[in-house]
Amino acid sequence: MGRVYNFSAGPSALPEEVLKKAASEILDYRGSGQSVMEMSHRSPVFEGIMAETEGLLRELMGIPGSHRVLFLQGGASLQFSMVPLNLLPEGGAADYVITGVWAKKAAEEAARYGTVNPVATSKDRNFAYIPETPPPTPGAAYYHITTNNTIYGTRFTSVPGTGAVPLVADMSSNILSEPVDVASYGLIYAGVQKNLGPAGITLVVIREDLIGRHRAWTPTMLRYDIHAENGSLYNTPPCWIVYMVKLVLEELRRLGGVPEMHRRNREKADVLYDYLDSSRLFRGTADKKDRSLMNVPFVLPTEELNEAFLKEAEARGFVNLKGHRLVGGIRASIYNAMPREGVEKLVQFMRDFEARNQRNGAPHV
Numbered sequence: 426m427g428r429v430y431n432f433s434a435g436p437s438a439l440p441e442e443v444l445k446k447a448a449s450e451i452l453d454y455r456g457s458g459q460s461v462m463e464m465s466h467r468s469p470v471f472e473g474i475m476a477e478t479e480g481l482l483r484e485l486m487g488i489p490g491s492h493r494v495l496f497l498q499g500g501a502s503l504q505f506s507m508v509p510l511n512l513l514p515e516g517g518a519a520d521y522v523i524t525g526v527w528a529k530k531a532a533e534e535a536a537r538y539g540t541v542n543p544v545a546t547s548k549d550r551n552f553a554y555i556p557e558t559p560p561p562t563p564g565a566a567y568y569h570i571t572t573n574n575t576i577y578g579t580r581f582t583s584v585p586g587t588g589a590v591p592l593v594a595d596m597s598s599n600i601l602s603e604p605v606d607v608a609s610y611g612l613i614y615a616g617v618q619k620n621l622g623p624a625g626i627t628l629v630v631i632r633e634d635l636i637g638r639h640r641a642w643t644p645t646m647l648r649y650d651i652h653a654e655n656g657s658l659y660n661t662p663p664c665w666i667v668y669m670v671k672l673v674l675e676e677l678r679r680l681g682g683v684p685e686m687h688r689r690n691r692e693k694a695d696v697l698y699d700y701l702d703s704s705r706l707f708r709g710t711a712d713k714k715d716r717s718l719m720n721v722p723f724v725l726p727t728e729e730l731n732e733a734f735l736k737e738a739e740a741r742g743f744v745n746l747k748g749h750r751l752v753g754g755i756r757a758s759i760y761n762a763m764p765r766e767g768v769e770k771l772v773q774f775m776r777d778f779e780a781r782n783q784r785n786g787a788p789h790v
């Protein structure tokens with residue numbers, strides 16, 4: 426089998442152009458005689474790669490001068506701890522909107538260090554929608570949201586107004602998929618392995634004035650000020666991943682930047698959702714108004730059909746479609762790197778599967 430259509434939720438498909446470019450430079454990065462994997466992170470060549478990566482990200486995301494860009498490790502999951510350890514004062518409280526497993530994990534971690542106000546949740550219907558978001562609790566140190574809920578396939582379609590309370594967002598699964606007004610956020614974080622590169626870096630975009638509010642005992646490696654002062658080179662960064670992120674960003678710019686990605690992502694998602702809405706066999710599980718453009722969960726009427734579908738899909742080169750173990754069913758993750766053709770072919774296969782598994786005309790409920 427050649428390359429497949431990879432619907433993995435993360436780590437996820439990378440643009441083929443990027444993989445080819447990386448392959449062509451793997452032994453000798455631009456005449457340096459070394460691979461980026463081998464060079465000193467203090468070398469001018471690598472420092473150039475870091476600077477270019479940050480520059481591209483600033484350009485593509487429209488990051489204003491008020492915000493710093495950090496390349497950290499530990500995944501988005503470490504940000505669940507770093508955010509409170511840097512922004513939540515002793516005895517302080519923070520607001521969390523609970524829209525799924527990741528949001529819940531973030532809130533649980535913060536509760537180790539202070540008071541968490543669960544200001545809104547969509548738990549009552551298994552996180553199938555985005556709840557109304559109330560204004561911040563007076564005195565809250567920050568207000569935390571998960572802009573795209575990778576497991577349940579929902580996304581925020583508008584930014585909650587939080588006034589002077591900094592808005593903190595986990596954008597792991599929709600970063601660079603649609604335009605974002607970075608200035609509205611105090612802090613944005615994202616593991617890069619969904620839309621930006623291979624696993625190994627967590628991107629943090631933080632407003633300058635929020636740096637330096639850590640607790641006295643916050644470990645050095647978990648302090649934003651340390652990483653900011655050292656240009657994300659306090660210790661050895663995953664150099665190869667920085668380089669891969671740079672290639673992904675270059676490709677994104679070549680294709681027309683974030684607005685063009687957004688247009689393509691909407692088109693791709695429409696192809697899949699339109700079919701799901703017309704199908705008598707498949708059913709999307711997220712509320713229409715809050716549907717994610719990146720992760721599309723759906724189910725068949727029985728567990729046997731789910732399994733048969735996944736098995737047949739895999740045999741045809743549509744892989745990693747199994748839903749998250751907490752939700753079951755099927756999930757197609759269609760990040761920036763998924764070509765429209767992949768989604769169209771998947772829908773073609775779904776139509777064919779439906780025709781072969783007719784439910785005698787009874788509409789599926």
Ligand SMILES: *Cc1c(COP(=O)(O)O)cnc(C)c1O
Pocket residue numbers: 435499500501502503527571573574575595596597598616
């Ligand atoms: C994948 C994901 C995470 C976890 O990321 P890690 O880098 O594995 O820690 C957190 N939040 C969201 C929204 C995710 O999609």
